[in-house]
Amino acid sequence: MLLGIDIGGTKLALAIGDDDGHIVARRRRPMAPSGDPMRDVAALAADAHRLLRDAGVRPANIACVGISAPGPVDGDTGQVLHPPNLPGWQDVPLARLVGEVLRRPAFLENDANAAALAEWRFGAGRGCEDMVYLTMSTGVGGGLILGGGLYRGRSGQAGEIGHMPIVWEGAPCACGMRGCLEAYVGGAAWTRHLRESAPESSRAVQLAGSAAQIQPEHVVRAAGEGDAFALAEFERYNRHLAHGIAAIAFALAPQRVVLGTIPTAAGATLCFEPVRRLVAERVWPRIAAALEIVPSALGEDGPYQAALCAALEGVAARRA
Amino acid sequence: MLLGIDIGGTKLALAIGDDDGHIVARRRRPMAPSGDPMRDVAALAADAHRLLRDAGVRPANIACVGISAPGPVDGDTGQVLHPPNLPGWQDVPLARLVGEVLRRPAFLENDANAAALAEWRFGAGRGCEDMVYLTMSTGVGGGLILGGGLYRGRSGQAGEIGHMPIVWEGAPCACGMRGCLEAYVGGAAWTRHLRESAPESSRAVQLAGSAAQIQPEHVVRAAGEGDAFALAEFERYNRHLAHGIAAIAFALAPQRVVLGTIPTAAGATLCFEPVRRLVAERVWPRIAAALEIVPSALGEDGPYQAALCAALEGVAARRA
Numbered sequence: 001m002l003l004g005i006d007i008g009g010t011k012l013a014l015a016i017g018d019d020d021g022h023i024v025a026r027r028r029r030p031m032a033p034s035g036d037p038m039r040d041v042a043a044l045a046a047d048a049h050r051l052l053r054d055a056g057v058r059p060a061n062i063a064c065v066g067i068s069a070p071g072p073v074d075g076d077t078g079q080v081l082h083p084p085n086l087p088g089w090q091d092v093p094l095a096r097l098v099g100e101v102l103r104r105p106a107f108l109e110n111d112a113n114a115a116a117l118a119e120w121r122f123g124a125g126r127g128c129e130d131m132v133y134l135t136m137s138t139g140v141g142g143g144l145i146l147g148g149g150l151y152r153g154r155s156g157q158a159g160e161i162g163h164m165p166i167v168w169e170g171a172p173c174a175c176g177m178r179g180c181l182e183a184y185v186g187g188a189a190w191t192r193h194l195r196e197s198a199p200e201s202s203r204a205v206q207l208a209g210s211a212a213q214i215q216p217e218h219v220v221r222a223a224g225e226g227d228a229f230a231l232a233e234f235e236r237y238n239r240h241l242a243h244g245i246a247a248i249a250f251a252l253a254p255q256r257v258v259l260g261t262i263p264t265a266a267g268a269t270l271c272f273e274p275v276r277r278l279v280a281e282r283v284w285p286r287i288a289a290a291l292e293i294v295p296s297a298l299g300e301d302g303p304y305q306a307a308l309c310a311a312l313e314g315v316a317a318r319r320a
Numbered sequence: 321m322l323l324g325i326d327i328g329g330t331k332l333a334l335a336i337g338d339d340d341g342h343i344v345a346r347r348r349r350p351m352a353p354s355g356d357p358m359r360d361v362a363a364l365a366a367d368a369h370r371l372l373r374d375a376g377v378r379p380a381n382i383a384c385v386g387i388s389a390p391g392p393v394d395g396d397t398g399q400v401l402h403p404p405n406l407p408g409w410q411d412v413p414l415a416r417l418v419g420e421v422l423r424r425p426a427f428l429e430n431d432a433n434a435a436a437l438a439e440w441r442f443g444a445g446r447g448c449e450d451m452v453y454l455t456m457s458t459g460v461g462g463g464l465i466l467g468g469g470l471y472r473g474r475s476g477q478a479g480e481i482g483h484m485p486i487v488w489e490g491a492p493c494a495c496g497m498r499g500c501l502e503a504y505v506g507g508a509a510w511t512r513h514l515r516e517s518a519p520e521s522s523r524a525v526q527l528a529g530s531a532a533q534i535q536p537e538h539v540v541r542a543a544g545e546g547d548a549f550a551l552a553e554f555e556r557y558n559r560h561l562a563h564g565i566a567a568i569a570f571a572l573a574p575q576r577v578v579l580g581t582i583p584t585a586a587g588a589t590l591c592f593e594p595v596r597r598l599v600a601e602r603v604w605p606r607i608a609a610a611l612e613i614v615p616s617a618l619g620e621d622g623p624y625q626a627a628l629c630a631a632l633e634g635v636a637a638r639r640a
Contacts, residue, residue: 153573253473
């Protein structure tokens with residue numbers, strides 16, 4: 001059996017899985033980091049014990065505890081480095097701490113890599129040798145499945161597709177750089193841009209109540225109703241997203257690119273079809289023809305499945 | 321023993337190697353494609369037989385013939401597709417033809433992948449798990465060593481780093497797209513740009529005789545003498561090269577990027593030092609700190625070693 005723990009900035013999701021990573025039992029609760037990582041670890045261990053007890057699983061039967069946590073993560077040391085949305089967590093040796101508290105082997109994976117593994121094993125990436133996962137939530141997370149396995153790069157730092165420079169001296173990014181893909185298609189950056197540029201007359205502003213309250217979902221709805229501002233915003237959004245995907249397509253020639261969050265919420269007409277068209281125009285035919293651009297498929301199961309996939313990686317790492 | 325055949329647009333290089341791919345004997349001659357691939361294959365087979373005879377190696381002792389040829393190449397079928405500098409070669413099943421003529425197993429690799437393998441096994445990439453090779457000759461070729469082996473992607477199309485879009489609606493590229501890295505740092509594109517923009521007063525024009533005769537080596541020399549135009553051109557060149565390397569660094573977090581041709585000719589002061597500085601400014605410290613940007617190391621041995629590495633891949637593919 002496996003145990004998976006997904007640590008988000010605002011919620012904790014735990015799952016018990018069978019040896020293949022299928023979800024057997026789950027539990028989630030809101031999480032507000034206390035500022036003291038030790039206290040947070042003790043609290044999540046209590047949740048884990050409760051879930052195991054309720055499911056009638058003995059802790060000794062857990063082969064590995066998989067932890068999915070916001071990056072940056074040092075894959076070599078099992079440390080969470082300094083995730084912006086986990087205040088007080090600085091260079092926390094999370095795999096070791098969780099392993100000690102639960103007295104089981106524990107393995108840490110950054111959440112984007114874990115989500116990529118989950119889509120590959122259980123979701124929209126099933127059957128692929130080479131798959132790129134991109135999720136456009138607050139930031140842009142990425143994970144690479146290359147040659148039938150997760151590609152981590154040096155110290156587990158690979159897959160930061162959200163920070164590939166799209167425009168050399170472009171828009172400032174939350175990471176401190178300029179012109180990153182995330183600065184154009186990340187949820188936080190796009191929301192800021194929308195609030196600054198939405199005209200009062202836009203349907204998106206009406207739906208949100210005021211320009212200052214616009215969220216991407218208002219633009220999705222307004223575009224669906226034919227609002228000119230919202231449609232123009234999606235054109236801009238899709239162009240930048242296609243730029244990033246085109247760069248990845250030339251570098252990696254993957255079989256599938258799986259997109260989560262904003263594109264999945266926007267759907268085929270607003271996002272996937274225009275992005276596929278733009279990529280087909282900007283990428284050589286034989287690379288574009290072999291490339292599928294699809295929405296993520298796991299939905300609510302995502303975080304549980306991601307954490308269980310981290311556990312599967314831990315089991316494989318112990319065997320190697 | 322191994323036999324390697326490197327097919328260039330203007331020259332043919334053949335080598336006999338030991339079972340580890342070390343060069344034992346070599347031969348090269350100019351090559352002018354006849355327009356008839358069958359005739360060209362018969363001619364190169366005659367060269368191969370002569371080399372084997374001179375070296376006293378029986379053809380039956382060759383475990384595999386490795387062929388390095390200009391892309392695009394279809395790795396699944398062993399076909400050369402439509403290389404711009406091999407006129408008349410259209411969808412040529414080169415691995416099969418060479419295999420039949422020489423009566424040995426033959427394996428085809430595109431020249432950039434073969435060169436990446438050669439730098440990794442014998443040159444500037446030795447000891448790396450994850451290495452990116454980029455050569456700035458007429459075009460920009462790329463090859464990816466990921467996880468201790470060549471990463472080919474779907475149908476062997478990966479590694480086309482030269483065509484990653486650097487500017488979405490940028491300079492036209494020879495490939496038909498716009499804004500590719502190659503459109504800024506490829507030898508042919510840069511030469512065209514230099515000829516169009518060099519002022520008569522520039523030292524580069526003096527060295528070349530006229531603006532219309534400028535080659536990158538004139539700009540290298542002029543920059544070395546402090547010519548303002550040449551120095552500004554290198555600034556532009558290095559910025560675009562750093563953009564491409566930064567994108568690759570965020571996506572792949574490799575341990576080493578190996579640069580061939582123009583950067584290697586330009587050297588440390590004009591190219592490597594400024595590129596390293598720009599990449600360090602534009603890439604997160606923990607990725608940049610782990611990344612070495614180094615010149616290719618094989619020099620004249622490159623094509624022979626590349627073809628022998630294709631042979632090694634062929635041996636491994638037959639074992640798998």
